[in-house]
Amino acid sequence: MNLLRRILQSILFRFFLPFRLLMFYHRRVYKFSLPNLLKIRRHELIFKTYPISNQKIKISGSGCVEIGEKCSFGYKLGGRFYNGLIEIQPRYKKSQIKIGNNVSTNNNLILCAANYIEIGDNSLIGEGVSIMDHEAHGIAPDKRRELGEIGKVIIGQNVWIGNGVMILKNSSIGENSIVAAGAVVSGEFPANVIIGGVPAKIIRAL
Ligand SMILES: CC(C)(COP(=O)(O)OP(=O)(O)OC[C@H]1O[C@@H](n2cnc3c(N)ncnc32)[C@H](O)[C@@H]1OP(=O)(O)O)[C@@H](O)C(=O)NCCC(=O)NCCS
Numbered sequence: 001m002n003l004l005r006r007i008l009q010s011i012l013f014r015f016f017l018p019f020r021l022l023m024f025y026h027r028r029v030y031k032f033s034l035p036n037l038l039k040i041r042r043h044e045l046i047f048k049t050y051p052i053s054n055q056k057i058k059i060s061g062s063g064c065v066e067i068g069e070k071c072s073f074g075y076k077l078g079g080r081f082y083n084g085l086i087e088i089q090p091r092y093k094k095s096q097i098k099i100g101n102n103v104s105t106n107n108n109l110i111l112c113a114a115n116y117i118e119i120g121d122n123s124l125i126g127e128g129v130s131i132m133d134h135e136a137h138g139i140a141p142d143k144r145r146e147l148g149e150i151g152k153v154i155i156g157q158n159v160w161i162g163n164g165v166m167i168l169k170n171s172s173i174g175e176n177s178i179v180a181a182g183a184v185v186s187g188e189f190p191a192n193v194i195i196g197g198v199p200a201k202i203i204r205a206l
Pocket of ligand 1: 106125126127161162163164178179180181182183194196197203
């Protein structure tokens, strides 16, 4: 009986170890490190521990990205997983994006900062969320080809952002709050509320 168990264990070990190594390589190297090799070498991508990169992550732009520990990006069963991408773009040299610890995101997140975007610890972000801290175009008709107003976005700790949410410049969301699916957020919102709609308003307190 013991011998049989040992044989079975040895077969399983031989089969699963290469498979697990392959998955490990696939997530860390192919989906995270390789697309961002230059950013890592230039210390423009700093991470406490390797995030779980289920979807490919591309850091573009010339600023700096900081990722805390135990973060995870992309979810196979979250919809629009295949051929999708998570794009984190600190657009200019002084732009900064800071992602806290234990942040989990669904697929196809876009973070685009001309100045500063911060995502608090333990936050959850749904599928197809876009967060931008600036207007890429001027408001005045003759300024449309110029960079518009630049602000910042601060997402507090333990915030849950639903699917398809768009968060615009100069927005802040207090800790524990929920942003309902499909909301367009502009402005400052307190802790412990549900906000939703276009433009987002407080729906109720938690
Ligand atoms: C925000 C949310 C959690 C609220 O859930 P809930 O507390 O059960 O809310 P209810 O369904 O009871 O609705 C409460 C009110 O909010 C409104 N509301 C709910 N979701 C809304 C939305 N996405 N946009 C605008 N208003 C919304 C309802 O119409 C209702 O308004 P009323 O009181 O005037 O009738 C839920 O609606 C939601 O958006 N979840 C996100 C789902 C998602 O994206 N999942 C992906 C996870 S990664």
